[in-house]
Amino acid sequence: MIEVRGLSKKYDRKTALDIPSLTISPGECFGLVGNNGAGKTTFLRLILDLVLPSQGSVASKGLDVTVSESWKRYTGSYLDESFLIEFLTPMEYFRFIANLQKVTSSQLRQQLQLLNGFFNEQIIEETKYIRQLSKGNQKKVGIAAALIGEPEIIILDEPFANLDPRSVIQLLRILQHIRQERTVTLIISSHNLNHITEICERIALLDNGRIIQDIQTDEHTLKTLERYFSGEEEV
Amino acid sequence: MIRQLIIHQWREMSRSPIWRKTLLFNIFISFLIFFFLVYLLGIGIFLYFILKTVFPENPPLSVFNQGLLYYLGIEMIWRFYLQKVSALTVQPYLHLPLKKKLLIHFLLGKSLLSLFNLIPVLIVLPFAISAIYLGASVLNMFAWFLAVSAMLLFNHFLVIYLKQIFSLKPLEVILWGVTLLLLIFLDNYGIISLSLLSDICFTAIYEQPIFALLPLLLLLFVYRLDFQRFHNLLYLDKIQERQSGEAISRQGFSFLKRFGRVGELMALELQLIWRNKRPRSLSYSVLPMILIYPIPILASAYPVTNGFDAFQIFFAGIFITGFFVIAYAQLLFNWKSSFFDMLLTGNIDHRRFITAQYLLMMLFMTVPYSLFFFVLFWDPQIFALISVAYLWNMGINLYLMIHFSMATPHKIALNETAYFNWQGSSKIHFLMGLLIVFIPVIIYSIFYLIDLEFLGLLILGGSGLLGVLGYRFWIRRLVKRFSRLKYLMAEAYREMN
Numbered sequence: 001m002i003e004v005r006g007l008s009k010k011y012d013r014k015t016a017l018d019i020p021s022l023t024i025s026p027g028e029c030f031g032l033v034g035n036n037g038a039g040k041t042t043f044l045r046l047i048l049d050l051v052l053p054s055q056g057s058v059a060s061k062g063l064d065v066t067v068s069e070s071w072k073r074y075t076g077s078y079l080d081e082s083f084l085i086e087f088l089t090p091m092e093y094f095r096f097i098a099n100l101q102k103v104t105s106s107q108l109r110q111q112l113q114l115l116n117g118f119f120n121e122q123i124i125e126e127t128k129y130i131r132q133l134s135k136g137n138q139k140k141v142g143i144a145a146a147l148i149g150e151p152e153i154i155i156l157d158e159p160f161a162n163l164d165p166r167s168v169i170q171l172l173r174i175l176q177h178i179r180q181e182r183t184v185t186l187i188i189s190s191h192n193l194n195h196i197t198e199i200c201e202r203i204a205l206l207d208n209g210r211i212i213q214d215i216q217t218d219e220h221t222l223k224t225l226e227r228y229f230s231g232e233e234e235v
Numbered sequence: 236m237i238r239q240l241i242i243h244q245w246r247e248m249s250r251s252p253i254w255r256k257t258l259l260f261n262i263f264i265s266f267l268i269f270f271f272l273v274y275l276l277g278i279g280i281f282l283y284f285i286l287k288t289v290f291p292e293n294p295p296l297s298v299f300n301q302g303l304l305y306y307l308g309i310e311m312i313w314r315f316y317l318q319k320v321s322a323l324t325v326q327p328y329l330h331l332p333l334k335k336k337l338l339i340h341f342l343l344g345k346s347l348l349s350l351f352n353l354i355p356v357l358i359v360l361p362f363a364i365s366a367i368y369l370g371a372s373v374l375n376m377f378a379w380f381l382a383v384s385a386m387l388l389f390n391h392f393l394v395i396y397l398k399q400i401f402s403l404k405p406l407e408v409i410l411w412g413v414t415l416l417l418l419i420f421l422d423n424y425g426i427i428s429l430s431l432l433s434d435i436c437f438t439a440i441y442e443q444p445i446f447a448l449l450p451l452l453l454l455l456f457v458y459r460l461d462f463q464r465f466h467n468l469l470y471l472d473k474i475q476e477r478q479s480g481e482a483i484s485r486q487g488f489s490f491l492k493r494f495g496r497v498g499e500l501m502a503l504e505l506q507l508i509w510r511n512k513r514p515r516s517l518s519y520s521v522l523p524m525i526l527i528y529p530i531p532i533l534a535s536a537y538p539v540t541n542g543f544d545a546f547q548i549f550f551a552g553i554f555i556t557g558f559f560v561i562a563y564a565q566l567l568f569n570w571k572s573s574f575f576d577m578l579l580t581g582n583i584d585h586r587r588f589i590t591a592q593y594l595l596m597m598l599f600m601t602v603p604y605s606l607f608f609f610v611l612f613w614d615p616q617i618f619a620l621i622s623v624a625y626l627w628n629m630g631i632n633l634y635l636m637i638h639f640s641m642a643t644p645h646k647i648a649l650n651e652t653a654y655f656n657w658q659g660s661s662k663i664h665f666l667m668g669l670l671i672v673f674i675p676v677i678i679y680s681i682f683y684l685i686d687l688e689f690l691g692l693l694i695l696g697g698s699g700l701l702g703v704l705g706y707r708f709w710i711r712r713l714v715k716r717f718s719r720l721k722y723l724m725a726e727a728y729r730e731m732n
Contacts, residue, residue, distance in 0.1 A: 048580045052722040069584045082576040082729065085503070087510040087649065099499045100582040129510070131650065149582070 001026045001153060001185045002047060006056030009042055009209075017042045017209040019056075024185060026152070031200030032189040033225060038206040040189040041079065044157050047187065048077055060153070073101075076151035078142040078159070086131035090123045090141045093130060094148060101149030108148065114177070115144050118170040136162050143171065147178070153185045154178075160195050168195065175199055193225045236333065240341050244324070268350075271524075272357060279361035283369065296366060296379075300437035301430035303383065307390050308415050310351065313519060314394040320346045320465075329469065339465045343458070346395060347388075355384035371441075378444030379437065385450035392457040399464050496583055500591035501598075507570060511649035514563070514570060521559045525603050529555050539616050542688025546679050548617055549692060552624025553672060556604045557632055560596050561668050564636040567592060572646045572728035579721060589713045592637060593706065600628050623696035624675075630702020632671050634709040639667045641720045644727035 004022040008015060017039040024030045032040045045051040047058050049065040057064050060071040077083070085093055098108040112124060123137060123144075130141055143159055160168050176199060178184055190196040196203065197217050205213040205228065213228075215221060278285075286295035324345070325338045363380040367373055421427045440446040491502040508514040529551040536547040563570075571578060578588060604625045611618040675695055682691025702709065 048576075050576055050579055050722070050725050072580065072582045072584070075580070077580050079576065082574060083580070085574045085577065087507060088503075092506075096499065096503060097581065100496055102582075 001028070001061065002187070003059045003062070004056070005059070007046060007053055007058060008055045009039075009046060009051060010054045015209050017046065019043070019211055022204075022211065022214075024187065026185055027179075027183040028202055029179065029186040029188070029200040031196040031203040032187070032206060033191070033193065033196060033203060034189075034206030035229075039209040040206055041157055042209075043206070044077075044079055044155055044187065044189060047155060048075070048079070050079075071153075074152040075155065076146035076149065076153070077155040078139075078146040079155070079157040081138060081142070083142050083145070084130050084138060087129050089129055090126050090133070093141060094145060097145045097148050103149045111148055111150070112144070114174065115147070118144070118167060118174055120167065120170075136164060136167070139163060140167065147174075150182065152183070153187065155187045157189050158191065159188060160190055160192050172199060193222055193229070197222045197225070236337060237341060240328070244345070272350075272353065275353075275357045276361065279358035280365065282358065282362050283365040296371070296441065297434050297438060299362065300434045302433070303386070303437055304429055304433035305415065305419065307386060308411075310387075310390055311394060312411060313523065314349075314351060314390060315398065318346060318349060318351075318391070318394055318398070320395050320398075325469070335466065335469060338469065339462055342465060343392070343395070343461055347391065349391075352388065352391060355380075355387055359383050359387075375441050375444055378447040379441040382437065382440045382447040382450045385447075385454045389450065389454045389457055392454070392461050396457060396461050396464060399461075399468070497587050497591045497594065500583065500588060501595045504591070504595055507649070508563075513647065513649055513651060517562060518559065521562050525555055525558050526606070533610075533617065537614065537617065539614075539620070542683060542691075545620055545688065545692060546683070548620040549624045549675070549679070549695070552621035553628060553632075553675065555607055555621065556600045556625045557628040557671075559603065560599050560628070560633065561636065561671060563599065564596055564633075564640055565667065566647065567596075567637060567640040568724060569640075569643075569645050569647045569728075570649065572644070573649060575725055575728045579725060585714045585717050585721075586710065589637075589710055589717055593633070593710055593713070596633055596637070597629055600625065600633070620692070623692055623699065626699030626703060627675055627695050628699070630699035630705075631674075634702065634713070635671055635674075636667070637713055638716065641716060641724065644724040646728050646730060 002022075002024040004019050006021070007017065007019045009017040032043065034040050042051065046053055047060070047065065049058075049071075052066065057066065059065065060075070063070060065071050085096065088096065094108060094112065095105070098105070103111070116124075119140060123133075123140060126133070126137075130138060133141065139159075139162055143156060146154055146156060159171060163171065172195060175186065179186070179199075186200070188196065188200065201217050203213075203215055203217055203221060203225070204211045205215075205225070213224075215224070282299070283295050286298045290298050320342055325342055328338060359380055363371075363376045367376050418427065418429050422430050440450075491498040491505070494501070508518060532547055532551040536544040536551075539545050539548065568575070604621070607618075607621055610621060678695060679688070679691045682688055682694070
């Protein structure tokens with residue numbers, strides 16, 4: 001699905017990311033963990049063609065994302081507030097995204113139904129503009145928008161941060177539900193090791209722009225990662 | 236106490252980081268506004284004589300009176316958008332031991348700080364003085380001045396009240412405008428005469444000064460009404476409610492959504508302008524300029540006898556049809572800085588994105604152009620010259636503007652106060668605006684020097700037309716440039732100030 005070849009990104013000679021080779025297959029849940037500044041967001045931005053690589057390329061379904069725009073059709077993403085249109089109401093924003101994705105309004109309603117628990121009876125009927133919502137609700141709107149149109153690839157940056165515990169559990173359930181329903185590739189970054197190991201069967205550990213571990217999760221994964229982050233073990 | 240509140244307001248403005256950063260720009264703009272006011276005062280002083288020369292068969296006062304109701308009707312639309320009384324201003328004082336009455340008077344008084352409300356002083360008063368100078372009775376003229384000023388302020392407070400009750404949809408504004416145009420049209424053919432009614436009312440006040448009490452009472456009444464309204468409104472939850480109420484009422488652009496994803500983007504852009512302080516007030520402040528500035532140019536160049544007259548009109552045409560777009564398109568991409576990443580990753584290819592921008596800007600040029608359509612009935616030659624300018628704007632300038640607007644990415648906070656806010660503008664933008672205006676001047680001057688002025692205009696119009704017909708070519712070039720520059724733009728927009 002996603003193929004990375006010789007990818008590197010430098011800012012003023014400082015290497016922010018350096019991934020010689022990486023393949024994410026269809027249906028996989030790919031979790032990215034790492035400390036602040038490890039290059040997680042940069043990597044996601046490179047996949048989304050928001051940042052131009054210094055070297056190498058990212059290919060989505062075999063097509064270089066900097067050349068072809070066809071990945072936009074089947075990729076849903078939410079990285080930060082710059083994905084939100086602040087002066088729309090949540091529903092107007094969803095409709096906007098749906099129209100771009102050629103999703104009819106009845107399909108949209110159906111797809112949002114799935115998120116009812118996540119929204120906690122708020123948001124859908126909300127008449128405030130997105131800029132007037134709380135940070136947590138803004139995030140929910142962004143994540144929901146990334147799911148509209150049943151995209152084949154979903155890319156989320158820190159989806160669990162800033163959400164209340166209830167919403168985190170709901171979100172985990174929704175993501176798992178989507179994965180059971182259809183083949184979807186998830187690429188998620190997170191600081192929260194518990195959550196990420198819960199849904200992702202593959203976890204990459206980023207450190208200073210390099211992938212220092214790329215593991216299939218099993219019962220030991222969480223322990224391994226915890227040891228790394230507590231500084232007990234050089235991985 | 237009021238003094239304290241005023242001081243706080245001043246500090247709020249002068250201490251905002253934006254104001255400080257762009258102090259020089261502000262001084263420059265203050266000059267522009269100052270000249271504009273002087274210009275209005277000039278109109279006010281000479282209006283009596285102008286009306287006398289243009290309509291020699293009617294007394295100037297009567298002509299002035301005829302237009303008053305129409306003016307009030309048109310002004311209402313402008314006021315509806317420009318005027319904003321935000322109860323948020325006094326929010327920090329609500330819990331303090333201050334009389335609520337005082338706060339409301341302060342709010343309503345502050346709302347009077349608007350260029351509109353200088354019109355009584357700049358236009359009506361000089362007009363009255365020149366009438367007295369030419370022999371009108373002082374007392375009667377004074378009563379008339381009071382009455383007219385009261386009506387203008389009545390409009391001011393009426394709009395504040397109406398705005399509290401409902402918000403206008405774009406369609407309703409258009410309807411209101413069309414109704415006014417229709418009335419003017421019917422008036423012209425003497426079918427229904429609003430101007431006669433207007434004349435009768437205000438002339439009656441001049442003749443019987445006691446009638447001036449009526450507008451004053453109206454003014455008092457509507458002020459009371461506003462006062463009551465705000466008295467009920469000054470609670471935190473109600474202040475919030477009103478903000479959210481606006482969201483529902485504004486879906487007037489849905490017709491564009493029929494045109495697929497390009498239409499969807501155009502509708503989004505209109506919502507952007509409509510719902511955010513900065514772009515919104517940009518459009519309101521530009522519109523009256525488009526309508527007022529060209530009038531003396533058109534008047535002085537009429538009738539067109541030589542190439543220079545023709546060129547002046549061409550220049551006015553550039554201004555009429557292009558000014559809004561020149562002002563808006565400088566920041567075309569910067570307006571979208573807060574959701575730029577969404578535009579890059581959403582299911583919109585760059586071609587559609589640029590096409591939407593291009594078509595919308597074309598629409599923004601066509602609207603003012605069509606407002607001047609009546610010139611065709613007045614003087615077809617002048618209309619032809621405005622059309623040449625329109626073509627040049629649509630075909631050449633538009634491309635240049637979009638091209639340059641990609642070069643200077645700066646983050647913009649859409650909903651921050653618009654006046655004296657130049658965040659995201661740079662000197663390059665000013666230069667660019669000048670350049671765009673002066674390219675045709677240079678071309679024309681060359682032809683003027685070799686005595687082929689009309690050929691020069693023909694070439695300008697011809698190349699404009701070619702540019703319009705070849706818009707696909709322009710769009711392809713812009714898309715290429717955009718694909719190259721988008722990374723730099725996205726990076727600039729992501730920066731925290």
